[in-house]
Amino acid sequence: MTDRISVAVLFGGVSSEHEISCISAASVLNHIDRDRYDISTIGITKEGNWFLTGSPVANIGDGSWEKDDSNRRAFIAPDRSVGGIMAETGDGRFEILKVDVVLPMLHGRNGEDGTIQGLFQIAGIPFVGSGTAASAASMDKVMTKAIINQSGVVAQAGCCVSYRNVYESDRPAETERIREFFKNTFPLFVKPANAGSSVGITKVKKEEDLPAALELAFCEDDKVLVEEAIKGREIEVAVLGNDSPQASCIGEIFAANEFYDYNAKYENSMSRTAIVRDLPPEKEEEIRSKAVKVYETMGCAGMARVDFFLEESGRVVLNELNTLPGFTSISMYPKLWEESGLPYDKLIDELITLALEKGDR
Structure with missing residues (x-):
């Protein structure tokens, strides 16, 4: 052109x-x-x-x-x-x-x-980016859970869902239901189903803190996901492409706070990211392959960042995916592609080319 x-x-x-x-x-x-x-x-x-x-x-x-x-x-x-x-x-x-x-x-x-x-x-x-259905499904953590569970492409944390109208009709009963679901095991993560940048997320360490965490999450959405806490390395993969998506190298998050919340992501200079270089080639390939499979299963196009936990046992657990990941100077998506040989300006070129190839389908 x-x-x-x-x-x-x-x-x-x-x-x-x-x-x-x-x-x-x-x-x-x-x-x-x-x-x-x-x-x-x-x-x-x-x-x-x-x-x-x-x-x-x-x-x-x-x-x-x-x-x-x-x-x-x-x-x-x-x-x-x-x-x-x-x-x-x-x-x-x-x-x-x-x-x-x-x-x-x-x-x-x-x-x-x-x-x-x-x-x-x-x-x-x-x-640029995924279409209406894939964007909606990928943004909604509950929908993502359901689709990925059905596909079986990767392990996920155990979870239950709470709805605002149910919670507000009987707060003690709903809190008790959640506690019983997890057999009174803590910590848990309470997340709005539809919010990014870890807004509204709380790590709940004890039962008495659960109501406040639910209230905070319901400030962001009418649907809230409660998950078991996964102990492992926080790793991310950038995926690029339409019909034949490719995965970048693997990055790792080292959060300054107890978990990678909004402050740790954007405000606390003690947080850092790094390229993962200590994994066996077969484990790297497994993680990158799972990122592409998640991307394809959700129907994504253009780009997405797929986030995992890597447990000490070697089990790979999906955290979430972001169809319009951050593009700030500290964001992982462009950093991962730059490390993979695609500089920031060329990444933009590729995303625009993919958008024109996809058209409005």
């Missing part, structure tokens, strides 16, 4: 991961080849307002883009005859900006859960 490709980068969003999305977008914008692509940037505020912005990349990263007086209200039109962005002009009218592909840097709810992907598919605009 000799013509420059028109790329719309979306960031922000109505999500608890709004700030991380802005940082990811700024990192992408700092690495993308502007000689090859025409870039439009659309920021979505926490209130859900869309703006076409020409704000400097640094302002996108720190969130101050919202104060830019040159911002224009804009949206991606679902009407396929538009084929892109409708942006407000100074006289109250709208102009059309054609878009070849959308690169959504929208983490968490309303960005990674299939909602925005549905808009792209209705609009007929190719986009």
Whole structure:
């Protein structure tokens, strides 16, 4: 293709991961080849307002883009005859900006859960990442559990599910049901079914702390997953591709806190990541193969990061997968591909190529 490709980068969003999305977008914008692509940037505020912005990349990263007086209200039109962005002009009218592909840097709810992907598919605009169904199923930890259990491709932690309406109708009874399910064995992890960046997750060490953990998780979602705690190394694999996905090398998380919560991921400088180099080749291949199988089983496309626990016994246990993983300067997904021989800028090229190959299917 000799013509420059028109790329719309979306960031922000109505999500608890709004700030991380802005940082990811700024990192992408700092690495993308502007000689090859025409870039439009659309920021979505926490209130859900869309703006076409020409704000400097640094302002996108720190969130101050919202104060830019040159911002224009804009949206991606679902009407396929538009084929892109409708942006407000100074006289109250709208102009059309054609878009070849959308690169959504929208983490968490309303960005990674299939909602925005549905808009792209209705609009007929190719986009980076998985489609509506795969995004929704992969974002929902309970749905992921069910699909992977049915497939049998990898072990998972034992779990039960709690629903807000059941919990609120009889808190003591629901707490007791959960305690009995796990035979009063702690610690447990309590997680919102639909939230990223470890928002709303609590490690519960004793029974009396369970209600507070459930309350916190229900602040993020109406459905909560309670899991047994798995003791093992926290490892991650980046997967890339559509019909023939490939796995990167393996990375490991060393959390500064007791587990890899939001603070440990983004705020505590004592957390660190590393490339795994001490595993036998056959174990590395097993982990990478399981990452690809999980990716394929969930119907993913474009990219995803697949997270596991590696127990001392050698058992590999799935933690979760992220269909729009972080792209910040410290994020594992681009780091793993760079270590695997695909630099950040070339990774962006490959993701855009995969999106155009996939089209709007």
